Amino acid sequence: MLFRRFVYLLTLTGVLLFQITNENYLAHFLLCLCVALPLLSLALSLPGMLGCRLELSAAPAALERDGPGRWLVSIESPTSLPLSRLSVRFTEENLLTGQGRSHRLLLSGIARRRPVELAASTRHCGLLRLQADKARVCDYLGLFSLPVASPRSARMLCRPVPAEVELPAIPEGRGARPSPLNAVRAGPGEDYDLRDYRPGDPMRSIHWKLSSKWDELIVRERAEAFVPLPLLTLDRFGPPEVLDKLLDRTLGTSRALLGVQRAHNLLWLDKDGQPQLHTISDEKQLTDCLLALLGAQAPLKGPALDDFPDLLRGPDGPVFRLHITPEGGDGRG
Numbered sequence: 001m002l003f004r005r006f007v008y009l010l011t012l013t014g015v016l017l018f019q020i021t022n023e024n025y026l027a028h029f030l031l032c033l034c035v036a037l038p039l040l041s042l043a044l045s046l047p048g049m050l051g052c053r054l055e056l057s058a059a060p061a062a063l064e065r066d067g068p069g070r071w072l073v074s075i076e077s078p079t080s081l082p083l084s085r086l087s088v089r090f091t092e093e094n095l096l097t098g099q100g101r102s103h104r105l106l107l108s109g110i111a112r113r114r115p116v117e118l119a120a121s122t123r124h125c126g127l128l129r130l131q132a133d134k135a136r137v138c139d140y141l142g143l144f145s146l147p148v149a150s151p152r153s154a155r156m157l158c159r160p161v162p163a164e165v166e167l168p169a170i171p172e173g174r175g176a177r178p179s180p181l182n183a184v185r186a187g188p189g190e191d192y193d194l195r196d197y198r199p200g201d202p203m204r205s206i207h208w209k210l211s212s213k214w215d216e217l218i219v220r221e222r223a224e225a226f227v228p229l230p231l232l233t234l235d236r237f238g239p240p241e242v243l244d245k246l247l248d249r250t251l252g253t254s255r256a257l258l259g260v261q262r263a264h265n266l267l268w269l270d271k272d273g274q275p276q277l278h279t280i281s282d283e284k285q286l287t288d289c290l291l292a293l294l295g296a297q298a299p300l301k302g303p304a305l306d307d308f309p310d311l312l313r314g315p316d317g318p319v320f321r322l323h324i325t326p327e328g329g330d331g332r333g
Helices: 002-021 025-050 208-214 240-259 283-294
Strands: 053-059 062-064 070-076 083-094 100-110 116-119 126-138 145-147 154-159 192-196 218-222 231-234 264-269 275-280 321-325 328-332
Touching: 002 025, 025 083, 025 126, 053 126, 053 154, 070 083, 070 100, 070 154, 100 116, 126 283, 154 283, 208 218, 231 240, 240 264, 240 275, 240 283, 240 321, 264 283, 275 283
Parallel strands: 062 154, 231 264, 231 321
Antiparallel strands: 053 070, 070 116, 083 100, 083 126, 126 145, 126 154, 192 218, 264 275, 321 328
């Protein structure tokens, strides 16, 4: 744009000098033309410049690592006239590894057409995000420009490639966390817990005999039943190549457990050392867990789960723990 403005100023200076030295019809015409052209260009371009919108999307929205992922950039304009020139800078980031790169897109003569495609970097697992910033659209002469509103970012889930694993024998009755069976009606002989009355408790849950004896309202609440679940754990830190192997083993193990209809828990620590526990009993819960697992940055070095033994115990004591490493998994009690 600076070059175009420089050329225009040189042209305008030449026309002014010609007007000063030659007072004839041609000099007047050239001066009027030189002054009117930028205004005419801006008037024709302004509706399209003001209404220019960008939209980002991913194709596909989810794929396995090293798959052919693409970003689609759609450009919308309210007028039938094409846009002259559009300049956009894109930033692509892997939210798991923290790696990123930039794209710069320069388009001329933009009319309504198929979206522009950009290759996505799917070399490593993670949740990829594409953002557009510093987008500007120019008039036909390239002398004026306006910023374009930044579109919503697009995301692409680059999943691990599930590794083939052989599951160890999992003992029964050693679970990772309780699961209430709320769908089952309370029947005769079931255990109940007693607690103080809280506003909002139904009247039918009050234990009237004990309430009259203790002179305060006591509520009877059915005790939760516990479903034992094996616990998968992983230390989510390291370079991208190590994380890829670790996540391949994790997804392969989880899929193998689902293949034998075995629900399980997955536990890891985030970069701040906070525990993240997810229950996986079907493909939807596995997908939600992958979004959480791949959507936050993993540090190169971090705390290991073995340093927090309290996190590795279930409601009734030790659980069956299967710790996953890049090389495989080992069953631990």
